[in-house]
């Protein structure tokens with residue numbers, strides 16, 4: 001299909017108008033520029049492969065994970081449709097929608113400074129070249145640098161159309177998770193000469209269509225190795241042996257964050273689920289058994305001299321609430337009384353929703369208060385203990 005035909009068909013689409021129409025109405029020069037950008041990506045990945053570079057790719061679905069991966073030096077971050085399983089709790093990737101992908105892609109992009117972000121085109125989103133371009137543009141608009149789509153020979157028209165629209169494409173051949181229901185399971189590919197031949201044809205088709213790299217999933221290692229030598233774009237393997245140009249894993253499998261299932265080819269390098277369980281069990285213990293959280297665990301403190309940022313102009317900042325006992329030397333009664341007074345001052349006006357401790361606990365933490373009451377959802381010290389004279393002062397107004 002030539003670019004005029006793609007252009008005409010695209011105009012028919014109502015969705016994703018901005019990005020699509022921007023592209024379509026852009027002067028030919030800038031369209032060529034975006035194509036140039038795409039070619040530059042392709043060239044750079046080919047060159048890096050030719051120089052013997054290896055590529056580390058991991059999945060991320062949200063901001064903190066994306067940021068951690070980026071800060072740890074991954075080359076590529078994949079917003080994979082595996083999010084359907086490890087984030088959304090579906091049994092496979094076939095329930096994932098483009099809207100899911102866009103939502104998570106935006107979060108990931110916010111966390112990445114250096115890595116190349118690739119977002120998966122989910123099932124049903126690339127059934128025709130036009131649809132593929134339209135949906136790839138939406139992911140690109142959400143911040144993805146490139147998109148990935150499943151299929152080799154059968155999807156080369158869609159790959160070519162997306163590349164022609166200026167968006168870098170990563171192919172995905174071998175076991176195709178979006179076909180898991182059709183195939184009846186996650187089966188290793190390339191076991192017979194016929195299958196191996198098909199895989200080679202898929203890899204070459206993806207390369208010729210203009211993809212900058214190709215994922216090979218569950219491909220027999222010797223076949224993956226041959227394909228890696230035969231094509232000029234990087235192969236990124238998952239469960240396909242050590243000879244690919246790079247490796248990709250679902251982050252949950254690498255860090256032990258989905259303990260209910262780990263694929264055989266993945267070796268967890270951490271036990272994050274175990275650490276989370278431990279931390280949560282300790283919290284439950286502290287809350288239920290040990291009689292409540294300690295002051296240190298439950299209240300914001302601010303280093304001396306720090307300038308707290310108010311939460312809003314009308315609400316005092318909880319960071320100004322001082323720990324009267326631990327922040328002062330034991331032999332400083334005047335200073336202690338002053339600190340307690342400022343603590344109480346904050347407490348008097350501060351809504352209790354931010355420190356919902358029992359009155360008794362609050363009082364035990366306010367050495368300057370002789371009598372503490374709850375009024376209008378606020379803690380009021382109705383009688384300050386004058387630490388110098390050791391007497392309870394007259395009640396505050398409102399008590």
Ligand code: KIV
Nearest residue numbers: 059080081082215248
């Ligand atoms: O969705 C995904 O996470 C993937 C990887 C397994 C390659 O496609």
